[in-house]
Amino acid sequence: MTKAILIAFLLCKSFTSCAQSTSIWKNKKCAVALTYDDAINIHLDKVIPALDSAGLKGTFYLIGSSxxxxxxxxxxxxxxANGHELGNHTLFHPCYGKRPGREWVRPDYDLNIYTLQRMTDEVKMNNALLEATDGKKKRTLACPCGDTKIGDSSYLYGVKDNFVAIRDATPDAYDVNGFGGVNIQWVTVINNSGDQLIAAVKKAMESNALLVFVFHGVGGDHAINVSAQAHRELLQFLKKNESQVWVAPFIEIAENIKRK
Known part of the structure; x- marks a missing residue:
């Protein structure tokens, strides 16, 4: 897969709102959410031990059927129990299958054949599975492939009351979250170097932003991957700069935004 770094910005409405946003990040320069999608073995085998070793907590978006x-x-x-967030990534990870590069989408889980009721039911069922796992009722959702619509309607409006926030950069997710003028920056991690990942954090520090990293494979186990070395370099930088960067699960950051 071509090396790339994909960053989307939701800019603050004014410089003043950006400057004031440091209070949202517990008086640090920025916030960073380390999120990991798709419930893959390497998250348990390698990623969580690496986070624990650095004293950092992540968000893991789990597919109930995985x-x-x-x-x-x-x-x-x-x-x-050790402080990591278990987020909802739906029961079967449905995506639009008739798009370039989506040959891996199984026909039964092609979002094109879903109804709003089916999607809502599967999202709620995955919440029930996660509650049975960690005992928690508060949850965040990450939409598989960033696909949110059934026909012309977004399913987010039907499930929004079941979640603290939606971890996505789609217009309907921003609408549901109601984060206002908060500066949010995104990095979908695809073969990035450690220097590139660190550069994204430095940019977030300069602009008092929330930076959301979207990881899949780390050192393998997924087609969307980053090296274990690059991931390790990022964690080391975050740990070294913890006095200036608030690293927390996405749900904690979202709750703090709403409180402020």
């Missing part, structure tokens, strides 16, 4: 979830529930329960 073997890496269903066969390792006690380990996910332990991760949640």
């Amino acid at each position: 073997d890496a979830f269903t066969k390792r529930i006690p380990e996910w329960r332990k991760a949640a």
Whole structure:
């Protein structure tokens, strides 16, 4: 896959609102959410130990039907008890299958054949599975592939009351979240170097932003991947700069934004 760094910006409405946003980040320069999608084994085997070693907490968006979830529930329960967030990534990870590069989407889970009711039911069922795992009722959602519409309607409006926030950069997710003029920056991590990941954090520090990293594979186990070395360099930078950067699960950051 071509090396790329994809960053989307929701700019503050004014310089004043950016400057004031430091109070949202617990009086640090920025906030960083380390999020990991798709419930894959390497998250338990490599990523969580790396985060724990650095004293950092991440958000793991879990697919309820994934073997890496269903066969390792006690380990996910332990991760949640240790402060990591278990987020909802739907029951079967449905996406639009008729788009370039989407040949991997199974026909039964092609979002083009879904109804709003089916999607809502599957999202709520995954919440029930996650609550049975970690005992928590508050949750955030990450939409598979960033696809949110069934026909012409977004399913987010039907499930929004079940979530603290939606971790996505789509217009309907921003509308549902109601974060206002908060500066949010996104990095979908695809073969980035450690220097590129660190540069994104430095940019967030300069602009008092919330920076959301979207990881999949880390050192393998997924087609969307970043090297373990690059990931390790990012964690080391974050740990070294913890006096200026607030690193927390996405749900904690979202709740703080809403309180402020």
